[in-house]
C-alpha cells in the first residue's frame with residue numbers, strides 16, 4: 175500500500191519542548207501517571223512467574239533503546255509482563271523478543287541474535303526499538319487514556335530520532351501511533367507489508383506483531399518477518415546483512 179499521506183512539510187512537527195533521549199529516559203522510568211498500569215506492573219514484578227521466581231523484576235516503565243542515530247525505528251505496543259517488565263529492555267526476555275532480535279541480527283542491525291537483559295552486551299546499529307506505551311498493561315491492552323498519557327513520551331522520543339527514515343510498526347497499535355504522530359489523513363489501514371509514504375521522504379512499514387499469538391499460529395512466519403525487515407532496510411537505504 176503506497177500512498178501520499180500526511181503533511182508536505184519535511185520537518186517532524188514539534189509541539190512540545192523535547193528533552194534529549196537520556197533525560198527522557200530518566201523521566202520515563204520514574205513515571206506513575208497511569209494508576210492501573212502502575213498497579214499491574216508492580217504486582218507482576220512482586221508475584222513473578224514461577225520460572226523467574228529467583229529474579230528481581232524491573233517493574234517500572236521501559237524506555238526505548240538503541241542507536242540514537244537510527245534510520246529504522248521499530249514500534250511495538252507495550253512491554254510484556256514477564257519479558258520487558260522483567261528485564262527492563264524492550265522486547266527482551268520473552269518469545270516475541272527472540273523473534274525480533276534474530277531478525278535484526280540477520281539484517282546486520284544487532285550485534286547478537288538474542289537479547290537477554292540490559293547488561294548482555296547487545297548493541298544495535300541503525301535501529302531504535304520502542305513502544306507507544308511504556309508500562310506492561312493487563313492482557314496487553316492499554317486503554318485509550320493510558321495510550322494518550324504515554325503518547326507525550328512517545329512523541330518526544332520520535333522527535334529526538336531525527337535521522338529516522340522508516341518506522342517499522344509491529345502490529346496495528348504501533349502503526350496507528352506513528353500515523354497519529356504524523357497527523358496522517360485519511361488514517362492508513364494497517365496490514366502486514368503495508369508501506370505508507372510519510373512527510374520528508376520517510377516511510378511507515380507494517381508487520382504483524384511478533385507475539386506468540388501470531389508466531390505460534392503461523393500467522394507470522396520467520397520468512398515473512400525477514401522479508402518485511404528487508405523491505406524496511408531497502409526503504410531506509412541500509413545494505414543488508416553487513417554485520
Ligand code: SF4
Pocket residue numbers: 202205206207208211212235307308309320323324327
Ligand atoms: S504508561 Fe506511560 S504515562 Fe502511563 S505510567 Fe507508564 S510511563 Fe507513565
